[in-house]
Amino acid sequence: MSILPDPIIKAIESLSDLPGIGSRSAERLVFSLLKNNSGLDQKISNNLKNLRRDIKECQTCFHFCEGEQCLICSDSKRDEKVLCVVESPLDLVALEKTSEFRGRYHVLHGVISPLNKVMPGDLRIIQLLERVKKDDKLEEIILATSGSTESDATAMFIAQSLEEFFKGKISRLSRGIPSGGDLDYLDIGTLSRAISERRDF
Amino acid sequence: MSILPDPIIKAIESLSDLPGIGSRSAERLVFSLLKNNSGLDQKISNNLKNLRRDIKECQTCFHFCEGEQCLICSDSKRDEKVLCVVESPLDLVALEKTSEFRGRYHVLHGVISPLNKVMPGDLRIIQLLERVKKDDKLEEIILATSGSTESDATAMFIAQSLEEFFKGKISRLSRGIPSGGDLDYLDIGTLSRAISERRDF
Numbered sequence A, B: 001m002s003i004l005p006d007p008i009i010k011a012i013e014s015l016s017d018l019p020g021i022g023s024r025s026a027e028r029l030v031f032s033l034l035k036n037n038s039g040l041d042q043k044i045s046n047n048l049k050n051l052r053r054d055i056k057e058c059q060t061c062f063h064f065c066e067g068e069q070c071l072i073c074s075d076s077k078r079d080e081k082v083l084c085v086v087e088s089p090l091d092l093v094a095l096e097k098t099s100e101f102r103g104r105y106h107v108l109h110g111v112i113s114p115l116n117k118v119m120p121g122d123l124r125i126i127q128l129l130e131r132v133k134k135d136d137k138l139e140e141i142i143l144a145t146s147g148s149t150e151s152d153a154t155a156m157f158i159a160q161s162l163e164e165f166f167k168g169k170i171s172r173l174s175r176g177i178p179s180g181g182d183l184d185y186l187d188i189g190t191l192s193r194a195i196s197e198r199r200d201f
Helices: A006-015 A023-035 A040-049 A089-098 A125-134 A149-163 A188-196 B006-015 B023-035 B040-049 B089-098 B125-134 B149-163 B188-196
Strands: A082-086 A104-107 A140-143 A169-172 B082-086 B104-107 B140-143 B169-172
Touching: A006 A023, A006 B040, A023 A040, A023 B089, A040 B006, A040 B040, A082 A089, A082 A125, A089 A104, A089 B023, A104 A125, A125 A149, A140 A149, A149 A169, B006 B023, B023 B040, B082 B089, B089 B104, B104 B125, B125 B149, B140 B149, B149 B169
Parallel strands: A082 A104, A082 A140, A140 A169, B082 B104, B082 B140, B140 B169
Antiparallel strands: none
16 A cells, blocks of 8 residues: 555545445545545535534433533423433434334433443443433333344343332333345344234234 | 434535445444544544645656655656556556556546546546657556446547557456356356457466
8 A cells, every 4th residue: 555645545544444434445435535626525524523522412311412402302392201212322313213202312322231341330321210210200211222132131221220110111112023024034033023022913 | 314413414414425425324434433432533534634635646647646756656666668557546556456567557537438528638648648659668558447338438549549659569458257256147248258358278
C-alpha cells in the first residue's frame, strides 16, 4: 500500500475500523470520495465531528437525545401504562418503525455477557428498576430483547428483579417463524419455538 | 425517523450517500460510533476533512499523490520501457498488489461512456498520447482496462490513436477463467473467451 499517499492511507485505515467495513470497502469509499465533487467528504467530516459531543443519553429512558429528555419521553401523547425494555437505540428505532407500540421505552445499552465482562451494573438495569419503583401508572413491562441466549438471560435476570416489587404484567416478544420465511430454511430452534408457542387459528 | 435527534439523522444521511452504504448500514455505523470510546469518530472526521485538499493528481501519470509526482513516477527503479494504462487508481493499486508489473502507469480516471456523457476529452487520453509521443524509451503499452463493453471500447479507441505514431507493442490483459473459478458457474462470455484465447499446455 506504500504506493498511496499518506492521507489516503489514513482515511482508509480509519474507515476500515468501522464495523462491517473491510479494507477493500474502505478503499472504495475513499476513492469515491476523492472523485465526488458534491462536498460529501466535508459533510461527513462535519457531521461526525461534534456527533458524540452533541448526543447525550435521555435521563429517563437512556435513548440518545440532544437535551435532557428524548423525543419520546417528552411526548405527552405516549401511553404511560406500558414500558418497553430494549437492548439498544437501534432496536428502539426498529420497533418504532412498526407503529405497533405507543408506550415508552427503556434502553439497556447492551446485554449481560460475562464472557465479554458486561455485568448487570454496566447496563441501565438499576435505573430501570428505580424507574419502575417510582412509577405507579405502569401496568405492563415488555422485555423486548433479541433472540440470542445472552438476551434471553438478560431478560430473565430483569424479570426476576422486577417480580420482587412490580405487580403488573411482564411480557416478552413472541417467538416464531418470520414473515415470508420458508419453513425448510429455518433453524431448528426457531421452528421448535414456533410449534411449542403455536396460537389458535 | 423523527424519534432520533437531528445530529444523528444528519450523520446517517451523509454516510448513506456513500456508494454501497444504505440507510440501514449508515444507521448501524452511526450507532456504533456513538458507542465507540476510542475516538474513531474524530479520527474519521479529521482524516476526511483535508483529504481532497491534500491529494492531487500526479502531473505525469495522474495517479493520486501528495506533491507534484506520485510515488511510482518518482521511483527511478521502475522499468521505463513498459507503460500500463488503467481506468482508476483503484485498478493501479490492485495491479501493484500482484507484484507482476514493475513498469509505470497512466491513469485514465474513467472510461468513454456516451450514455453517461463521458467523452474522450473528459479522461486523461490526450495527456497519454502526448506522454507517449515525448517518450522515446517506451517499448510496450499495456491497455489494462476492465472487462466491460465500455472498457473494451475505450481500449480500442486508445489503441487506434496510439497506432498512428507509436511503433512499439500494444498489449492488453488476457481473458479467461478466474483462478479458483468453477466452469459451470461462469458466464458464457467469459467461457467463450477462455476457449477462443486458449494457450498451449
